[in-house]
Amino acid sequence: MSSKVLKQRVQAHDRLLLQAEGVGQLLDEQLLAAIARGDLSHVEAAARRHDARLSELTEDLRIYQAELHAQADELQASQVRTEAMVQRFAALFAGMPVACVIVTFNGRLLECNGLASSLLNLPQRTASATFLHRLVDSADYQDRVRPALHEAQARNSSALEGVGFFGDGGRRFTGDLFISRLPAAAEESPEDDLGQYLCAVIDRTEHLQDLQALAASEVALRRSEAFLAESARLARVGGWELTLRPYVLRWSTQLRQMLELPADNTATLEATLARCAPYDRKLLAGAVARAELGQPFEIELDMVSATGRPLRVLAVGSAELSEQRVVRVLGAFQDITSQHQVRRQLGELTERLAIANEAGGIGVWDWNLVEGTLDFDPRLCEMLGPPGASNVTLVQALAPHLMPDEAAHLEAALHLALTCLDPLNVELRRPDHGGVERWLHVTGRAHADPHGKVLRVIGCAWDSSPEHEALRLLAAKEAAETANLAKSAFLSRMSHELRTPLNAVLGFAQLMRLEAEAGDLVMKPHRVTLIESAARHLLELVNEVLDVSRIESGHVEVRLLPLDLRHSLAEALPMVQGQAERLGVALDAGACEGEPCMVLGDRLRLREVLINLVSNAVKYNVPGGRVECRIERVDGGVELSVTDTGVGMSEAQQAELFQPFNRVGAEKSGIEGSGMGLFVSRRFVELMGGQVRLVSTPQQGTTVTVRLQPAPAG
DSSP: OOHHHHHHHHHHHHHHHHHHHHHHHHHHHHHHHHHHHTOHHHHHHHHHHHHHHHHHHHHHHHHHHHHHHHHHHHHHHHHHHHHHHHHHHHHHHHHOSSEEEEEETTOBEEEEOHHHHHHHTOOSSOSSOOBGGGTBOHHHIIIIIHHHHHHHHHHSEEEEEEEEEEOGGGOEEEEEEEEEEOOOOTTOOGGGGGOEEEEEEEEOHHHHHHHHHHHHHHHHHHHHHHHHHHHHHHTTEEEEEEEETTEEEEEOHHHHHHHTOOTTSOOOHHHHHHTBOGGGHHHHHHHHHHHHTTOOEEEEEEEEOTTSOEEEEEEEEEEEEETTEEEEEEEEEEEOHHHHHHHHHHHHHHHHHHHHHHHHTEEEEEEETTTTEEEEOHHHHHHHOOOSSTTOOHHHHHGGGSOTTHHHHHHHHHHHHHHSOOOEEEEEEEEEETTEEEEEEEEEEEEEOTTSOEEEEEEEEEEOHHHHHHHHHHHHHHHHHHHHHHHHHHHHHHHHHHHHHHHHHHHHHHHHHHHHHTTOOOOOHHHHHHHHHHHHHHHHHHHHHHHHHHHHHTOOOOOOEEEEHHHHHHHHHHHHHHHHHHHTOEEEOGGGSSSOOEEEEOHHHHHHHHHHHHHHHHHTSOTTOEEEEEEEEETTEEEEEEEEOSOOOOHHHHHTOSSTTOOTTGGGTTOOOOSOHHHHHHHHHHHTTOEEEEEEETTTEEEEEEEEOBOOOO
């Protein structure tokens, strides 16, 4: 029963009571009037009417009383039902699987369930006022939530998606908002005249993240499919699938492209077998039949594309089982035409290389640094024997077959190959066999990964003894030819140098003989002097030739004694002082002064060297020139430098120095000389353990430096 019906019943009850009071008052008035008139019949009639009316009112009251009792029972039952409904609503509100809040039309929060309390960081009941706009993004509240409340007021419900909320700890999340208007309550306050609203909030953060993840997965899947398709295209791989129930074959797009099959060509096993070479069709058919029984296969086939292009194909396939039964066969064809051609060419090259190695006596070795193994091919094993243990290094394997000092040579060359990736190319001396030299030529190259780490070294080795013997014979031939040419040149120069003084002697002798025959012989001193000078020059030439002969034959004896280089220079300078004065060249004798500078040398040979060097510096100088001698200790040795200010020499002239009787063009200058001085001087210095070097600049002068060993202290 509603409150309106109950109010109508109460008003009817009040009207009955007023009627009852009115009946008694009317009876009293009628009785008093009748008695006053003395009209007893009228009194009796009024009493009967009063009793009838009273009986009627009593009956109405009795009926109304019964109705009131029924209504009271009904009201009590309704109250019980209402309380039960309130309890069920409270339980339903608290136990709803979504966050729910009850708000007024102006957004004031009245109540929230547990999920809303945790999601929106709200107390379930609070004395302070909390408003919905503090929980929602301000823009969303004004633009969307307020209009939604108006819609719920008019239509009892409204729904929003993608509303921004502020949750626990200030966390911002996106959710859906569902608004429902609650039925009006009897005890509503004036604030609730516009109704109360149940707001359900669903956090869509995870859902949106799942959607984003799903979208990203879809994009990644598409990329993966595109990548696999591109990879299959680049790898020239096409797939196929054969389902057994129903018996249907499917070709991939890549397989159609590889076999150049049109799109309308139906995929069947017969069509696939038709693309095989006739001699390979039975092979593929048998492999597929075995795969239908659960046996995988991997075979190579010759196939032909739809346009007639020959292909070499690697075919693989395997069965897919379901409940111990084969439900389909999956397979792929890979175009290995280029690889097959490369394998065939590689096989031919390998065969030719093996034949060439066998013909040339070349052995191959392979040192795997990752696995620590060393392998010799049969040819190298035949040449040197097996490497022994497989975990030895190349140096350890070859060292027993080499001379003792060659292992270090090999190790140094191998170190460069491993650290700098330089090619390995080394000649190694082996122990002699039967008095014959033996050599081993080893070559190789290191192979490294992209980071520079050497993974293996592969190379070859062969007996290079015949090559060395051929080189030795060639060198001996060239040396003999050179010696023959040098001999011819030496004889030519000697004949020229000897003929000059001999012609002078013979010429003056003939003059003297002719004058004697004519009876006009008169002794002329200058002629005798010229004859004597020519004879002395001839003697010097003979002595120099004898010196060269003794030097070349190794019969020159050198006695190394401690000598004072300054004193030796002081003895040599006076020998050329007269020549220097005649040519107007100044000699600097400052190097003769100072503390003794002791060297190891032969007194006679050292004196001859010093005279030759200073004499050349004077002869090939210019008038008014200067010759300077310096003695100094350099890097543990003693050096004597003779510097002149003469005409100097070009690089071409310097290249021809130190050759017997070769004056590098000075024979045309009119300056006396035999071309033997520098050659003999250098050989004497070398016999004394020293060195001679020369630096010359045209039009500036020449410096000749002699380096000698210092004498031991004490």
